[in-house]
Amino acid sequence: MSKPRILVARAVFPQTLARLEQHFEVESNQADATWSQPELIARLQGKVGAFTTGTERIDATLLAACPDLKVCANMAVGFNNFDVPAMSARKVLATNTPDVLTETTADFGFALLMATARRICESEHYLRAGQWTKWSYDMFAGAEVHGSTLGILGMGRIGQGIAKRGAHGFGMNVIYHNRSRLTPELEAACKARYVGKEELLKTADHLVLVLPYTAASHHAIGAAEIALMKPTATLVNIARGGIVDDAALAQALKAGRIAAAGLDVFEGEPKVHPDLLTVPNVVLTPHIASATVTTRRAMADLAADNLIGFLVDGKPLTPLNPEVLG
Ligand code: GLV
Numbered sequence: 001m002s003k004p005r006i007l008v009a010r011a012v013f014p015q016t017l018a019r020l021e022q023h024f025e026v027e028s029n030q031a032d033a034t035w036s037q038p039e040l041i042a043r044l045q046g047k048v049g050a051f052t053t054g055t056e057r058i059d060a061t062l063l064a065a066c067p068d069l070k071v072c073a074n075m076a077v078g079f080n081n082f083d084v085p086a087m088s089a090r091k092v093l094a095t096n097t098p099d100v101l102t103e104t105t106a107d108f109g110f111a112l113l114m115a116t117a118r119r120i121c122e123s124e125h126y127l128r129a130g131q132w133t134k135w136s137y138d139m140f141a142g143a144e145v146h147g148s149t150l151g152i153l154g155m156g157r158i159g160q161g162i163a164k165r166g167a168h169g170f171g172m173n174v175i176y177h178n179r180s181r182l183t184p185e186l187e188a189a190c191k192a193r194y195v196g197k198e199e200l201l202k203t204a205d206h207l208v209l210v211l212p213y214t215a216a217s218h219h220a221i222g223a224a225e226i227a228l229m230k231p232t233a234t235l236v237n238i239a240r241g242g243i244v245d246d247a248a249l250a251q252a253l254k255a256g257r258i259a260a261a262g263l264d265v266f267e268g269e270p271k272v273h274p275d276l277l278t279v280p281n282v283v284l285t286p287h288i289a290s291a292t293v294t295t296r297r298a299m300a301d302l303a304a305d306n307l308i309g310f311l312v313d314g315k316p317l318t319p320l321n322p323e324v325l326g
Contacts, residue, residue: 004311006049009040009056012075016300020051023308041065049307054078058094060086071310075303077101077158077290078240080213084321094320095306099157100298101290106161108264108289109238113150113162113206116234116262117143121283143205143232143259145170151204152176152192153220154211154239160190162208167191175200178211201228206236213240223248226257234260238289241266250275253282264289 006024008017011032020026027043029035035043040056044066052058054076063069063086071093072082079096087094115121123140126132150166152159155178166172167190174192177200181187187194201207207229211217221235222245229235235258237244246267252258253276260281266272269287276282290299302317310316319325 004048005046006051006307006311007043007047008051009035009043010051010053012051013297013300015297016304019301019304020307023312024049037062044069049073049311051075051303051307052081054081057081058087058092059083063087063090063092071095071307071316073303073306073310073316075299077105078212079320080240082320088321088324091324093310093316093324095303095310095316095318096320097299097302098318100302101295102157102161104292104295105158105238105289106165108291109158109162109208109210109236110165112236112238112262112264112283112285112289113208113234114145115283116236116260117145117206119260119281122280125280143234145172145206147171147173148205149173149175149203151200151207153197153200153207153209154178155182155190155192156210156212158238159208159210160186160192162210163190163192172206175203197225198228201225202230204233205230206234209235209237209239209243211239211243213242217243219243219245221245221249223252226252229258231256231258233258234262236262238264241269246273246276250279250282253279 003025006026008026008028011030017028037057041062044050046068048068048070050072052072052074058072058081060083069092073095075097077096077098079094082094084094119140119142150172152163155176163174167174174190175195176192177195177197181194220243226248249261250273253261262283264285265287306316306318
């Protein structure tokens with residue numbers, strides 16, 4: 001019997017590819033070419049499955065043009081590249097990779113907070129540029145982290161991981177805002193207090209964004225929200241580009257409206273707003289919050305397991321729209 005045909009849309013670990021090839025006839029993209037949407041559609045012809053990362057858009061137009069497609073497995077926990085209602089309407093299964101990246105991503109969120117508050121990158125650039133000629137009392141004096149107030153917007157698994165690091169490791173006073181409030185048990189485990197969004201913005205010394213990107217969260221942090229923050233505050237975005245209005249943030253950083261920002265995700269990435277590239281008080285990283293070798297392997301394995309689980313055994317591990325399973 002011939003094997004089901006799948007497309008692996010981006011370069012992946014050779015081990016992942018080898019594993020998929022045991023079960024499927026695979027067309028892959030190990031050269032990691034950037035495919036246009038029409039090219040992606042052309043390559044999906046006759047394929048029943050797609051191994052995607054967060055960068056391939058699976059929308060109604062693509063689905064209409066790819067009638068054989070039955071499953072798209074995202075190697076990412078975020079899935080704003082999927083139009084899940086359109087996928088469900090066409091009975092195409094969507095899967096993502098939750099849990100396996102939670103702690104690693106929370107580690108990175110905290111690292112970015114520390115780098116931002118303590119001006120690590122800015123001072124490193126200064127040193128490398130040969131500008132360090134003498135020590136001075138206020139050189140790169142940043143914001144206190146331990147004992148300060150940590151605000152978290154979006155309190156899912158990763159938000160809770162950051163809260164625990166802040167509360168238990170750094171004695172921070174943790175406040176959060178989320179669509180729904182955590183149970184008293186989870187709040188106690190995170191030592192976190194629920195507050196309204198305005199109080200969060202006004203009170204946090206360090207604000208970390210970990211909410212999913214949706215139409216409702218588009219520009220959740222813009223000029224008006226930044227205006228509510230303390231002038232000494234820092235802002236970290238490890239969620240998705242588009243949640244922050246990057247132009248407004250660059251303006252606020254330039255004007256010293258807040259102290260600093262740390263950004264791992266950007267509106268329209270991999271392009272970065274040019275004004276962010278020229279302000280010194282921002283730490284910029286290229287969407288690497290889950291990037292440890294162990295975690296990226298685990299994400300790739302889970303995405304592959306979802307394809308194998310669904311197409312071979314009929315049991316995907318982490319479906320986003322289980323209603324299509326019938
Ligand atoms: C990364 O951004 C992910 O969603 O896994």
